[in-house]
Amino acid sequence: xxxxxxxxxxxxxxxxxxxxxxxxxxxxxxxxxxxxxxxxxxxxxxxxxxxxxxxxxxxxxxxxxxxxxxxxxxxxxxxxxxxxxxxxxxxxxxxxxxxxxxxxxxxxxxxxxxxxxxxxxxxxxxxxxxxxxxxxxxxxxxxxxxxxxxxxxxxxxxxxxxxxxxxxxxxxxxxxxxxxxxxxxxxxxxxxxxxxxxxxxxxxxxxxxxxxxxxxxxxxxxxxxxxxxxxxxxxxxxxxxxxxxxxxxxxxxxxxxxxxxxxxxxxxxxxxxxxxxxxxxxxxxxxxxxxxxxxxxxxxxxxxxxxxxxxxxxxxxxxxxxxxxxxxxxxxxxxxxxxxxxxxxxxxxxxxxxxxxxxxxxxxxxxxxxxxxxxxxxxxxxxxxxxxxxxxxxxxxxxxxxxxxx
Numbered sequence: 001x002x003x004x005x006x007x008x009x010x011x012x013x014x015x016x017x018x019x020x021x022x023x024x025x026x027x028x029x030x031x032x033x034x035x036x037x038x039x040x041x042x043x044x045x046x047x048x049x050x051x052x053x054x055x056x057x058x059x060x061x062x063x064x065x066x067x068x069x070x071x072x073x074x075x076x077x078x079x080x081x082x083x084x085x086x087x088x089x090x091x092x093x094x095x096x097x098x099x100x101x102x103x104x105x106x107x108x109x110x111x112x113x114x115x116x117x118x119x120x121x122x123x124x125x126x127x128x129x130x131x132x133x134x135x136x137x138x139x140x141x142x143x144x145x146x147x148x149x150x151x152x153x154x155x156x157x158x159x160x161x162x163x164x165x166x167x168x169x170x171x172x173x174x175x176x177x178x179x180x181x182x183x184x185x186x187x188x189x190x191x192x193x194x195x196x197x198x199x200x201x202x203x204x205x206x207x208x209x210x211x212x213x214x215x216x217x218x219x220x221x222x223x224x225x226x227x228x229x230x231x232x233x234x235x236x237x238x239x240x241x242x243x244x245x246x247x248x249x250x251x252x253x254x255x256x257x258x259x260x261x262x263x264x265x266x267x268x269x270x271x272x273x274x275x276x277x278x279x280x281x282x283x284x285x286x287x288x289x290x291x292x293x294x295x296x297x298x299x300x301x302x303x304x305x306x307x308x309x310x311x312x313x314x315x316x317x318x319x320x321x322x323x324x325x326x327x328x329x330x331x332x333x334x335x336x337x338x339x340x341x342x343x344x345x346x347x348x349x350x351x352x353x354x355x356x357x358x359x360x361x362x363x364x365x366x367x368x369x370x371x372x373x374x375x376x377x378x379x380x381x382x383x384x385x386x387x388x389x390x391x392x393x394x395x396x397x398x399x400x401x402x403x404x405x406x
Contacts, residue, residue, distance in 0.1 A: 003142045004126070006328055007031045007155035009133055009168060012046025013112060013308075014294030015161035018315045020119035021065040025319050028328060031153055032120075033145070034129035047113030050187060050273075051215050051230035053077065053200070053305040055104045058312045065316075067119060072111035075214040076102035078198030081262070102198070104305075106215045106230065128153065136171045138288045143172075143329070157289055157329035159318070164280060164296040173287040179279040181356060183208050184240045185302055186233040188272045189217030190255070193264030195226045202304070205258050208234030208356070209303045212259065219268045227267075232302050233258070240274055277301050279353055285338045285345070289329035293318060298349060301356045310348045317341045 006022060008015045011034025019032045036044035043049070054062075054074070062069060080103060082091040095102050120127070128147070135146045136158065143158040160169055169176065196214040203210040215230040216223075233255065235243060243254060252266045259266075280299040282292050294311030301307075321337035322328040 004031050004153065004155040005029050006157045006159065006322075007033065007143070007145060007153055008159045008161055009033045009145070009166075010046075010161035010163065010294075010296070011036055011044065011127075011129065012161065012163070012294075013109060013116075014311045014315060015046075015159075016113075016116045016120065017062070017065070017067070017312065018159065018161060018293065018318065019125065020067065020116060021315060021319045022322075023120065023122045023125055024066050026323055026328075027124075028322075029124040029126070031126040031128060031155065033131055033133060033147070033153065034127060035132050037130035038127075040130075043110055044113065047109050049189075049271075050109050051106060051189070051213060052109060052112075052308045053104050053106050053213050054312075055305075055309045056100060056102065058309045059105050061312060061316045065119075065319075067115065069105060069107060069112075069115070072107045072115055073216075074105035074107040075196075075216065076198050077104050077106060077200045077214065078102050080200050080202070082202045082204075084204045103200075106200075106213045108215070133166070133168055136168050136290075138172065138290065143289045155329075156327050157291065157322070157334075160290065160292045160296045161294050162296055163294075164282070164292070164299065169282060169292055169296060172290040173284075174290075174292060175283040177281050177283060179353075181208075181277045181279065181301060182237055183234050183277045183301075183356075184237045184274050185277055186231075186235060186240070186243060186272055186274045188231050188233075189215065189270040190229050190231055190252075190266050191217070191219055191222070191224060191227050191268040192229065192266055193227070196229060196263065197226075199263075201259070201262060203259055205234075207236045207239065210234065210258055211302070211305070212263070213305075217270055219270065222268050224267075229263070231255070234277065234302070237276065244272060244274055279349070281349060285341055286334040288331075289334075291318060291334060291337060298345065300349065300352045303352055303355050306348050306352050310345065313344060314341060317344075 005028035008019055008030065011032055015032060019030050022028055022030050059069060078095045080093045132148045133145045134148050137144045142154045142156060144152060144154045146152050162168060164176065198214055200214060201212040211232040212229040216225060216228040243251065246254065248269050252269050256266050278299065279301065282297055285292060285297060293314040297314060298310065317340045318337050321340060322333055325333045
């Protein structure tokens with residue numbers, strides 16, 4: 001059995017982008033182990049109809065890897081409004097005030113997935129699918145993976161990008177910590193009577209944050225271009241079943257009451273999906289010849305849209321760390337990755353967790369304090385500038401390990 005340079009477990013967005021980036025920026029041969037059957041016409045779990053907001057930094061990093069988002073028809077975020085329901089707190093941010101064309105881009109995972117195969121068309125790439133890993137064994141000079149199909153793959157470096165649900169990270173010596181929020185996220189697309197004009201909204205409600213991101217979904221004959229939003233609605237877990245079983249018209253009424261009429265009336269709603277919200281992190285980023293990236297390393301609350309962007313910064317940080325290495329699995333190489341990612345990871349996890357716990361609480365003194373915080377953020381340019389830098393991926397802790405900045 002030959003030992004490959006790099007094996008990636010997980011064929012979702014993070015694993016696929018990482019494979020494309022390693023092929024573009026390094027001489028390594030790359031094997032991607034993917035549970036999804038390429039012959040299956042249905043979307044892979046990692047490339048479903050969910051919509052993600054890519055920060056400006058992520059868009060730039062993808063471009064540096066040669067991945068042009070234009071064919072995916074992304075919607076730019078030009079204006080962000082943050083409000084607290086039932087209170088005076090308000091913060092408004094406009095991209096041109098910060099001399100950038102947009103804070104980020106909104107794209108569907110399915111559209112992004114359609115782009116990636118062309119970047120993986122390389123003789124140094126091997127796609128093992130459909131298959132999964134049953135056991136992982138670390139040796140001094142390699143990692144061996146036994147496949148459920150009966151095959152075996154070994155590599156100098158094993159990268160886990162499987163979302164942390166397979167148990168492989170534990171086999172590789174990673175320790176996982178979980179903290180449930182008691183909340184669930186409802187995801188759907190809507191169409192409003194007023195055009196989005198590049199506006200994004202974060203609305204803090206009694207149960208948790210409600211995000212409206214500019215995105216044009218297909219509503220058939222009822223589609224009005226430029227009037228669409230992707231919605232992420234955080235609710236208390238005990239309310240989930242009731243909201244998910246409402247008729248479309250009653251669900252629209254409940255969503256309208258939570259969001260208000262900033263975009264006029266909500267005219268259409270698409271299919272709804274939901275998932276529980278848990279802060280799930282590994283204590284370590286590296287073990288012997290193994291690395292975790294993306295949701296395998298940390299699964300965050302969707303507040304402020306930081307999870308996927310943090311995962312993409314894992315990707316670019318890892319590529320940058322192994323780029324000059326002869327053996328990508330050596331400790332000193334992986335320790336470089338750990339060192340470049342720790343600060344950004346710690347700051348982003350703390351930011352999202354603090355926002356969730358602060359803005360999902362109706363205790364009056366805390367509510368008054370956070371409203372003052374929103375007003376202060378809106379009025380003080382230096383503070384809002386730093387907030388924009390952090391949430392667009394250019395905060396002080398995020399610069400290290402960038403493919404763009406080297």
